[in-house]
Amino acid sequence: MKFFSKFARKLFGGSSTEHAAPATADSRTSAKRVIPHDQHNIDRHRLDDNASKVVYRLTDSGHEGYLVGGCVRDLLMDLRPKDFDVATSASPEEAHELFRRSRLIGRRFKLLHVRFGREIIEVATFRASHDQPENDSGEKGRQSAAGMILRDNVYGTLAEDALRRDFTVNSLYYDLNDHSIIDFANGYEDMHKRTIRMIGDPGDRYREDPVRMLRAARFAAKLEFKIEPATAAPINELAPLLRNIAPARLFDESLKLFQSGHAERVYHLMQQYDLFEQLFPGPAAAIRNPQGYPVEELILNAFRNTDRRLRQRKSVTPAFLYAALLWYPMQQRMNQLLEDEQMPPLQALHEAANEIIGKQVRSTAIPRRFSTPIREIWEMQLRLPRHHGKRAERLTEHPRFRASYDLLLLRENSGEALDGLSTWWTEYQKENPVQRVYTEHRRDHDRDDKPRRRRRRTGDNNQGNNTGGHSNEHRNQDERGPRRNSNRRSESKD
Numbered sequence: 146m147k148f149f150s151k152f153a154r155k156l157f158g159g160s161s162t163e164h165a166a167p168a169t170a171d172s173r174t175s176a177k178r179v180i181p182h183d184q185h186n187i188d189r190h191r192l193d194d195n196a197s198k199v200v201y202r203l204t205d206s207g208h209e210g211y212l213v214g215g216c217v218r219d220l221l222m223d224l225r226p227k228d229f230d231v232a233t234s235a236s237p238e239e240a241h242e243l244f245r246r247s248r249l250i251g252r253r254f255k256l257l258h259v260r261f262g263r264e265i266i267e268v269a270t271f272r273a274s275h276d277q278p279e280n281d282s283g284e285k286g287r288q289s290a291a292g293m294i295l296r297d298n299v300y301g302t303l304a305e306d307a308l309r310r311d312f313t314v315n316s317l318y319y320d321l322n323d324h325s326i327i328d329f330a331n332g333y334e335d336m337h338k339r340t341i342r343m344i345g346d347p348g349d350r351y352r353e354d355p356v357r358m359l360r361a362a363r364f365a366a367k368l369e370f371k372i373e374p375a376t377a378a379p380i381n382e383l384a385p386l387l388r389n390i391a392p393a394r395l396f397d398e399s400l401k402l403f404q405s406g407h408a409e410r411v412y413h414l415m416q417q418y419d420l421f422e423q424l425f426p427g428p429a430a431a432i433r434n435p436q437g438y439p440v441e442e443l444i445l446n447a448f449r450n451t452d453r454r455l456r457q458r459k460s461v462t463p464a465f466l467y468a469a470l471l472w473y474p475m476q477q478r479m480n481q482l483l484e485d486e487q488m489p490p491l492q493a494l495h496e497a498a499n500e501i502i503g504k505q506v507r508s509t510a511i512p513r514r515f516s517t518p519i520r521e522i523w524e525m526q527l528r529l530p531r532h533h534g535k536r537a538e539r540l541t542e543h544p545r546f547r548a549s550y551d552l553l554l555l556r557e558n559s560g561e562a563l564d565g566l567s568t569w570w571t572e573y574q575k576e577n578p579v580q581r582v583y584t585e586h587r588r589d590h591d592r593d594d595k596p597r598r599r600r601r602r603t604g605d606n607n608q609g610n611n612t613g614g615h616s617n618e619h620r621n622q623d624e625r626g627p628r629r630n631s632n633r634r635s636e637s638k639d
């Protein structure tokens with residue numbers, strides 16, 4: 146990567162370090178290091194105008210304000226950030242006063258959303274640790290007996306905020322006054338070492354928020370970084386803590402994981418760290434006991450497909466991804482119902498679909514706008530073999546035809562014996578181009594997938610285009626901003 150030689154040169158070209166002691170994974174005290182503008186490779190023209198406006202308004206009003214987190218990390222890697230986050234010394238209420246188009250969100254982790262058209266800049270007040278007892282048992286901060294943070298509104302200084310963040314590479318601040326980068330956690334060096342390292346004691350930090358385990362896998366996959374041994378060590382054992390996380394938050398996380406453009410790598414890391422079975426117990430069981438089906442092949446092919454589509458800047462749909470992930474668990478259950486209960490096929494499919502989706506939403510709450518298409522895509526798998534006469538044309542007019550054909554193709558390409566059915570449909574479509582219908586349906590198919598993004602940026606290939614969530618909003622269990630919450634109907638809640 147061209148960035149690296151440049152990065153290495155700049156990294157060791159010299160920087161002002163106020164104190165040279167390196168941060169270790171298990172120490173929370175760290176040196177402050179400032180990397181001046183001429184010694185890092187972030188081109189100031191790549192900064193987001195609106196995020197910069199927010200920072201300037203805060204600093205002009207006497208507060209501190211910085212760009213922080215993934216945007217600094219990604220710019221250092223020469224990637225286009227998915228979003229720009231701001232950290233400030235202003236309280237959420239003080240910041241709210243400064244921006245007309247802003248709203249406070251979250252109760253357990255209060256934040257401010259500042260809106261610029263479709264773009265939302267998220268402003269977070271510096272957090273401090275919960276070390277003091279008064280910070281951990283009241284309105285500001287609260288932790289469960291198991292160490293999970295339930296409320297995180299204990300405010301602090303910049304230095305404290307830096308050490309409350311998850312990984313060192315996520316804890317870099319961009320100072321717009323002089324375009325320097327401020328680093329309290331040795332994140333800049335870890336960028337160079339291509340390392341995901343937890344700030345503080347990794348076990349404690351995972352217990353505080355188990356989603357950090359998923360984040361470790363996601364960033365390692367996306368950046369092609371390694372997870373530092375002490376940071377990786379507790380994950381297998383602590384992975385079951387993910388069961389304590391709200392399924393709605395885990396659904397959003399699942400999209401971030403698999404629509405990041407690196408789903409295949411994420412999947413392998415999730416398997417390595419026993420994370421996959423926590424989010425997808427049904428598919429994990431089917432992988433272990435495939436009953437003659439190419440279960441893992443299909444899942445891998447679905448991920449490869451998704452990664453390829455994102456590289457080509459095509460849309461990807463959570464419904465399709467989930468339809469693929471859950472297809473064989475559904476089929477296995479359907480087979481049982483056919484054999485044991487002698488149910489007719491369509492009824493068995495509906496029954497199995499209910500059971501499998503019903504089970505899945507206990508881990509990741511699939512919203513209805515996705516679970517309905519999942520059922521339709523599955524039902525179409527039963528209809529696609531019956532294509533005689535006028536039937537074929539009618540099937541191509543079905544709103545889910547395209548996604549259903551894609552799943553059929555995936556099944557056959559993964560090794561399921563379908564007697565060349567997908568080839569038949571490929572040929573049929575070549576001979577019968579139904580452009581108008583096709584385009585409309587394509588649009589319809591895509592519309593379901595419209596992300597609830599907090600902002601729209603013309604993305605690049607490294608970004609999940611529609612994760613729809615934001616982890617700050619969700620950092621604590623059940624923590625959901627009203628904007629995202631208002632129209633959410635998930636299977637588990639209906």
Ligand code: ATP
Nearest residue numbers: 214215216227230309310311315354615616617620
């Ligand atoms: P991306 O936006 O590319 O997914 P990101 O690092 O910006 O990655 P966000 O979820 O946008 O991730 O969060 C912004 C920053 O907030 C992170 O970089 C990190 O510093 C902090 N953060 C987010 N979630 C957590 C968490 N669960 N625990 C600790 N810090 C967090």
Ligand code: MG
Nearest residue numbers: 215216228230
């Ligand atoms: Mg971010």
